[in-house]
Amino acid sequence: MFSAVRKRDILFKTYVCEAVRKLMGKSGNALQVLFSLDDLLTFVKKAGITWSGNLPESSKKCFTSSSSSRSSQARCSERDQLLPIEMVQHLLKGMGSNGQMVHIEEIRARKAQYADIPDELSTNTKSALECMGINKLYTHQAESIMASLKGRNVVVATMTSSGKSLCYNVPVLEALSQNLQACALYLFPTKALAQDQLRALLAMKKAYDTDINIGVYDGDTCHEERMLHRSDARLLITNPDMLHLSILPYHGQFSRILTNLRFVVIDEAHMYKGALGCHTALILRRLRRLCSHVYGTDPSFVFSTATSANPREHCMELANLSTLELIENDRSPSSEKQFILWNPSSLKSVQNETGRDINGSADKSISPIFTVACLFAEMVQHGLRCIAFCKSRKLTELVLSYTREILQETAPNLIDKISAYRAGYIPEERRKIERDFFGGELCGIAATNALELGIDVGHIDATLHLGFPGSIASLWQQAGRSGRREKASLAVYVAFESPLDQYFMKYPRKLFGSPIECCHIDAQNLQVVEQHLACAAFEHPLSLKYDENHFGPALSTALVSLKNKGSITCNLTHDDSARIWSYIGKEKMPARGISIRAIETVRYKVIDTRQNDLLEEIEESKAFFQVYEGAVYLHQGKSYLVKELNISEKIAWCQQAHVNYYTKTRDYTDVHVMGGDTAYPVMACNQTKRTTAQARSCTVTTTWFGFRRMARGSNRVLDTIDLSLPSYSYESQAAWIGVPQSLKKSVEDMGFSFQGGLHAASHALLHVVPLYVRCNYSDLAPECPNLHDNRYFPERILVYEQHPGGTGVSKQVQPYFSELLNAALELLTSCSCHGYTGCPNCVQSVVCHEYNEVIHKEAAIMIIKGVLVAEKSYFAELDNCS
Numbered sequence: 001m002f003s004a005v006r007k008r009d010i011l012f013k014t015y016v017c018e019a020v021r022k023l024m025g026k027s028g029n030a031l032q033v034l035f036s037l038d039d040l041l042t043f044v045k046k047a048g049i050t051w052s053g054n055l056p057e058s059s060k061k062c063f064t065s066s067s068s069s070r071s072s073q074a075r076c077s078e079r080d081q082l083l084p085i086e087m088v089q090h091l092l093k094g095m096g097s098n099g100q101m102v103h104i105e106e107i108r109a110r111k112a113q114y115a116d117i118p119d120e121l122s123t124n125t126k127s128a129l130e131c132m133g134i135n136k137l138y139t140h141q142a143e144s145i146m147a148s149l150k151g152r153n154v155v156v157a158t159m160t161s162s163g164k165s166l167c168y169n170v171p172v173l174e175a176l177s178q179n180l181q182a183c184a185l186y187l188f189p190t191k192a193l194a195q196d197q198l199r200a201l202l203a204m205k206k207a208y209d210t211d212i213n214i215g216v217y218d219g220d221t222c223h224e225e226r227m228l229h230r231s232d233a234r235l236l237i238t239n240p241d242m243l244h245l246s247i248l249p250y251h252g253q254f255s256r257i258l259t260n261l262r263f264v265v266i267d268e269a270h271m272y273k274g275a276l277g278c279h280t281a282l283i284l285r286r287l288r289r290l291c292s293h294v295y296g297t298d299p300s301f302v303f304s305t306a307t308s309a310n311p312r313e314h315c316m317e318l319a320n321l322s323t324l325e326l327i328e329n330d331r332s333p334s335s336e337k338q339f340i341l342w343n344p345s346s347l348k349s350v351q352n353e354t355g356r357d358i359n360g361s362a363d364k365s366i367s368p369i370f371t372v373a374c375l376f377a378e379m380v381q382h383g384l385r386c387i388a389f390c391k392s393r394k395l396t397e398l399v400l401s402y403t404r405e406i407l408q409e410t411a412p413n414l415i416d417k418i419s420a421y422r423a424g425y426i427p428e429e430r431r432k433i434e435r436d437f438f439g440g441e442l443c444g445i446a447a448t449n450a451l452e453l454g455i456d457v458g459h460i461d462a463t464l465h466l467g468f469p470g471s472i473a474s475l476w477q478q479a480g481r482s483g484r485r486e487k488a489s490l491a492v493y494v495a496f497e498s499p500l501d502q503y504f505m506k507y508p509r510k511l512f513g514s515p516i517e518c519c520h521i522d523a524q525n526l527q528v529v530e531q532h533l534a535c536a537a538f539e540h541p542l543s544l545k546y547d548e549n550h551f552g553p554a555l556s557t558a559l560v561s562l563k564n565k566g567s568i569t570c571n572l573t574h575d576d577s578a579r580i581w582s583y584i585g586k587e588k589m590p591a592r593g594i595s596i597r598a599i600e601t602v603r604y605k606v607i608d609t610r611q612n613d614l615l616e617e618i619e620e621s622k623a624f625f626q627v628y629e630g631a632v633y634l635h636q637g638k639s640y641l642v643k644e645l646n647i648s649e650k651i652a653w654c655q656q657a658h659v660n661y662y663t664k665t666r667d668y669t670d671v672h673v674m675g676g677d678t679a680y681p682v683m684a685c686n687q688t689k690r691t692t693a694q695a696r697s698c699t700v701t702t703t704w705f706g707f708r709r710m711a712r713g714s715n716r717v718l719d720t721i722d723l724s725l726p727s728y729s730y731e732s733q734a735a736w737i738g739v740p741q742s743l744k745k746s747v748e749d750m751g752f753s754f755q756g757g758l759h760a761a762s763h764a765l766l767h768v769v770p771l772y773v774r775c776n777y778s779d780l781a782p783e784c785p786n787l788h789d790n791r792y793f794p795e796r797i798l799v800y801e802q803h804p805g806g807t808g809v810s811k812q813v814q815p816y817f818s819e820l821l822n823a824a825l826e827l828l829t830s831c832s833c834h835g836y837t838g839c840p841n842c843v844q845s846v847v848c849h850e851y852n853e854v855i856h857k858e859a860a861i862m863i864i865k866g867v868l869v870a871e872k873s874y875f876a877e878l879d880n881c882s
């Protein structure tokens, strides 16, 4: 089976590896590129390509470049041969449009532009830079450092690995070494990044003759260390969660730091969007307010962020700043990169279609998952350090599992050299994988976007991307992990049959030529503002006069609402502006009641009964999908059978098992929207985005009634088993638009399924959401009916948030509903597939909870058109009335 795939893919792989070899050779990196010439010639013959050139004698013998890499030595075999680039290029032309490689973007190397180390810097800082081997700064670094030293707020928005850390570490250490009282606060979105930065800072501060105490203050810091840092640290590394829960409410214990706070550094600022962004914006307002009202300080901010369309606006909103200098002219060197778009489904036209697999592909050989596994195996066999980015935890495990199967046949010694990396693994396991990858014990990782942030895992040669990760910025961020430190690199984006993937395969310029998406924060969200105002009042009494510039125009409404709820009080004899509001709420510490990341605290432990090892902790909302009795559970590419699920103790006991099937639950989900029966809300005439769509809280309830065992490979249903689990409900957020009753009748008069139309329309809408809103594909889900449903579905096109509590995506989706409906309509009408059931390029979804059973494309088109017409006439009427 593998050899068939190998033959088909050989051209691509030969090209890729030859190109990498050529590029790597330039920077002296040893590499072996190994392919079977016989395989290639057989393929060429089969494909009917005429080879016009003479086969160079040299290509008949085994070419291998010298190698110092252990893994590349490991797999040199006699049949492996390197093909000369001219032959490969010639063949590529002959390949024509049938190729799976639909586009190659050559990203040229960029030379560094240097600036001398500024004279203004102290000898201490200069020698620290020298110790790090840095004799010159990139011009963007020098510019940013000088702006920070002058007290300006700065945002550095340059590419991955462009030396952003120095942009903040230099001015901070310079200031802290000049003024022995001065302090700085660093905020990182994850604990791993904080540890990474601590290592870099400790190395850098060695060169200073003054002692600058640096400490990490997060959930893992023990009591003694916390006390130590509170009394000694001048550079405190923490995260927004700790600032919110442990620093601001107890600010008196941090008075030394806050009284001398010179800098606040916010790394990976693009991470603060959606709900986390909104909460962090309010936390930073609380910090700045305390600094100003209580400690008399006004620290400068330095942000580092991935490139986006609006870094300046985003960071200004995040920290409520009125001025911010943008540094975006990236002058770091970058190496050549080939970015390849690879479309397995383009082969479908030349193959017979045989039932779909879980990936939506016709057969395993053109499954995107399997393609990535083949490429991943090739990469590591050729000594290329590689990360295969996958959009979900399950895909990560599948890629690892398939890659290991391939390596079992081709290079068994490499099986343990690859690993998976994803959320859910216990922190110690993740740290070990990071260390092993950095240290070279591992040469490849299949990962979710958990590895997207800048944790230093050493040099990476190639990245694979299984499907569009949700935003162009994210794709670039992931691809930027390879080729760091001036070495050439490769990125391969392998497409699913989904509309967005296929859209980018068809129009690569949209991927490489369009501006990267915006980051949005809604810092005026009344609900969130109120929550944080209660915290702010607890920390220091509030006043309309002094706090409106921190919390904005929502302050006065929120104060009244908090007073009515009994959370705050004031002396009412004073007039509005002179009133001082103090916290009198029931909660001892209001910050404890606010979850800023929508992280679930209730988790199920998955334990290997034989070893008694904790394998993973799964969020409660996901547990019944993954670890019910009889389920096949994947961990590090190995299959386990769940033997028992103890719901009261929240433990799933499992055992490793060699099974040739996987399992899928049978379940249904009800979404009850609060006030969701109102089709048309009261609209303000001056509303910028004109839509009747709404975003509100909802209750999501899932009921499980069975599961299926499906054969691996063929995806045949082996059997169906009943399952008895309690249903699970959580509060979330949804965005929807009402569908007029009259449309239902018109659709049914045509003999179409109205339910199928609503279902298809919401799938199509979900497909286009990432064009307007930055989110992960798993953030949202539609209402999915099944064939045996007697449930009542209101007439609406709805998407709800799958994370308990919601993350704020619905609120971002709501204003764009009309645009989304238009885009969805375009998607449906431009898809050339025949039949009511549509295809994965339009209405079908690979993640549909009900396997796309009740779906009707034509009805969806009628419904979307009808809703758009209704919208138009509703607003026309509204305008006439006003």
Ligand SMILES: Nc1ncnc2c1ncn2[C@@H]1O[C@H](COP(=O)(O)OP(=O)(O)OP(=O)(O)O)[C@@H](O)[C@H]1O
Pocket (backbone or CB within 6 Å): 134, 135, 136, 137, 138, 141, 159, 160, 161, 162, 163, 164, 165, 166, 453, 454, 455
């Ligand atoms: N002026 C310079 N000259 C030479 N090397 C440099 C210079 N500045 C930074 N570097 C090196 O570049 C590498 C990447 O730097 P750094 O990690 O700061 O980049 P980054 O932009 O913060 O990356 P990320 O986007 O992952 O957060 C480091 O190894 C660093 O030592």
